[in-house]
Every structure is written in structure tokens, then in C-alpha cells.
Amino acid sequence: MLDIFNLITENAIQYMQHYGMLLGYFIIVLESIMPWIPLCVFIALNIASFGTIAGFIISWMATITGCVISYTFFRYIAGNRIEKFINNKNGEKLKKVVKSIKKIDFSNLVLIVALPFTPAFLINIACGMTKVSFKKFFLSLLIGKIVIVYFWGFIGTSLLESFTDTTNFITICVLLAVAFIVSKIIVKKYDIE
Numbered sequence: 001m002l003d004i005f006n007l008i009t010e011n012a013i014q015y016m017q018h019y020g021m022l023l024g025y026f027i028i029v030l031e032s033i034m035p036w037i038p039l040c041v042f043i044a045l046n047i048a049s050f051g052t053i054a055g056f057i058i059s060w061m062a063t064i065t066g067c068v069i070s071y072t073f074f075r076y077i078a079g080n081r082i083e084k085f086i087n088n089k090n091g092e093k094l095k096k097v098v099k100s101i102k103k104i105d106f107s108n109l110v111l112i113v114a115l116p117f118t119p120a121f122l123i124n125i126a127c128g129m130t131k132v133s134f135k136k137f138f139l140s141l142l143i144g145k146i147v148i149v150y151f152w153g154f155i156g157t158s159l160l161e162s163f164t165d166t167t168n169f170i171t172i173c174v175l176l177a178v179a180f181i182v183s184k185i186i187v188k189k190y191d192i193e
Helices: 002-019 021-033 039-050 052-076 078-088 092-103 106-114 120-129 134-164 166-190
Strands: none
Touching: 021 039, 021 052, 021 120, 039 052, 039 134, 052 078, 052 120, 052 134, 078 120, 092 120, 106 120, 106 134, 106 166, 134 166
């Protein structure tokens, strides 16, 4: 079984190297819109195919691009229709959820974006539908997606080993703390809320 997995991985890396960075970028953009595509696989393939720095940057930029596309779609196209549906059905629980999403502060949004197992497409939809400001959403992506790409690119390649290695767990905790601190600094400096 392991031989088959290694063969598939080697073929995928060769395919990615052959078709270039654009394919690696495009697949990750699609993942932000179509959640059934496994982000961890393609980030790991980008890093294995293009090297640590280039693979990381491609993956980081692509996931931000995909999230922005999804956010924009739900903010300006689908969000109004869904909001009308919610208002017509008098869904008080849904209205409360929408209010709580609108009130979420920047630092908490950064942490939600940065958590490795948070589904990005739900965050994109929620922020787009509730009309969270683009500046707040975009800056939270810039900071939070660094943690996600690091996690799936470096830790996700050996996920089972990562759960038993405390240094990986500590690294993620430190990255989350740094993301939170940076978000607090940005809130004070640029008055985002």
C-alpha cells in the first residue's frame, strides 16, 4: 500500500513540475471555492514540487485569491438572495448568527482563519453574506493563511507523526499566538473593526 502511495506521490510531483506553478496555483484557488478538494495534498505537492519558499508563496497567494473570489461572490451576487430568503422565513436563529458574525472582532477572525481545521469556504460565505468589510476580511486572510499553509505544507505532509511530536504542536501554538499578537497591533495601528 505504501509503495502505491509513493508512486502516486512521485507521479504527482513530476506532473506538477511539468505543468508549472500556474497549475499548483489554480488548484488551490479552486479548493477555496470547492471544499471537497483536499487543500493539504496540494499545498504539500506545491512545496515538494517547487521548493519550500516558492511552494509556500504559491500556496499562500492561491488560497487568499480563492477566498477573496468566494467572499466577493457571496457578498455581491448570492448573498442578497440568501439574505432575502432568511428574512422571508423569519429565521430568528439565523438572524442572530448573522449578527454575531458581523460583530466578530478582527483578532478573533484572524484566529478562526488560522485554525488548521476550520473550513475556509464557510468563513468566506459567512463574511461575504454578512458584509464584513473587505479590509478586515483581506487582512485576516493575509495573517491567518500563513499558519494554514505552514501547517499543511510542513506538518500536513506527515500528519500522523505531527500528532505525536510535541514540537509541531508547540510550533502551531506559537504561530497562532504570533498571528493573534500581529492582529492586535494592526487593529491599533490601522483602526480595523
